């Protein structure tokens with residue numbers, strides 16, 4: 147376990163309105179929409195960082211760049227098996243709740259920290275708000291699908307990004323009176339920082355200013371923990387890099403799996419296949435905005451490419467974000483090399499899906515969430 151340095155600025159403070167939980171990289175963008183909206187509405191917040199992600203380039207840089215305050219409480223749970231990580235968060239979070247006594251606990255997304263804190267909070271009878279509720283890819287074995295489904299069924303306030311999510315929740319018997327279609331907090335943050343991100347000219351730092359390039363990210367266990375699968379996908383990317391340069395920011399999970407493999411060696415010999423450390427928020431958004439094509443297994447990036455109008459190939463068999471396909475730029479290609487090659491070549495040739503921005507992805511989701519939560523009794 148890596149210690150993030152247990153920090154607690156809350157000892158002398160009165161009970162907080164919103165206790166907002168973050169743990170892993172994709173959580174920070176969502177918190178960065180909700181917290182300023184809460185402050186604007188005169189509500190107090192306590193930010194709890196579980197420490198699921200602890201490397202500076204997966205955590206600290208996001209807090210700084212997104213102008214989030216330093217977490218009030220850091221639990222420092224670190225890495226571990228699913229059970230270990232979830233259990234550690236639960237043990238620590240139970241203590242935190244009894245000190246902070248918030249009006250509501252706000253959890254976001256679908257990571258282990260999300261389910262762990264929702265479960266503890268609900269058993270302690272706190273209202274639980276789940277931001278990004280109702281997303282389903284219908285793969286019951288995916289860890290994130292387990293986390294988000296269970297979190298939804300524990301939550302008292304479910305905030306959705308799209309109408310299909312409302313439909314999923316209705317089908318599962320969740321009371322519609324607890325569901326609020328508010329839009330997308332991830333997109334609030336994207337719209338707020340887009341100009342600053344582009345101004346940093348990240349593509350130029352990779353020698354790619356004004357040149358077409360493809361951006362690749364991979365970190366899902368289903369893709370990277372299976373050596374054959376990882377190799378197959380990377381070999382197609384390597385082949386395509388002869389037609390368009392690739393940038394590949396490598397997630398720590400993926401880096402660990404690649405170490406010492408033959409495919410890693412093949413890739414390191416390719417000048418047009420640029421590997422880099424994970425990037426901060428602004429540089430990453432800058433690279434997405436300038437890309438000709440994005441290939442990814444991330445959820446959030448499917449949404450960001452939709453709003454930025456950049457073709458996105460999702461390297462998974464399903465998506466929990468169908469609106470990015472029906473209205474956005476996303477094509478779910480799976481991991482079959484033939485399909486990846488064919489769809490990538492269409493994008494390389496300049497074919498662009500006619501995309502529009504999904505309903506309520508307008509920068510105001512955080513405010514809509516806060517409007518609802520402000521009505522909770524003190």
Ligand code: UD1
Pocket residue numbers: 170171172198199200201202204225226256257258259289290365397398399402
């Ligand atoms: C987690 C989330 C996933 C999210 C992703 C974003 C779950 C179940 N998964 O997956 O939904 O899309 O975060 O990155 O919650 N590691 C480091 N430094 C860190 C954190 C992790 O090096 O700061 C390494 C560790 O060796 C760890 C591995 O990366 O074993 C994976 O970390 P883990 O916490 O399991 O989550 P992710 O795979 O990142």
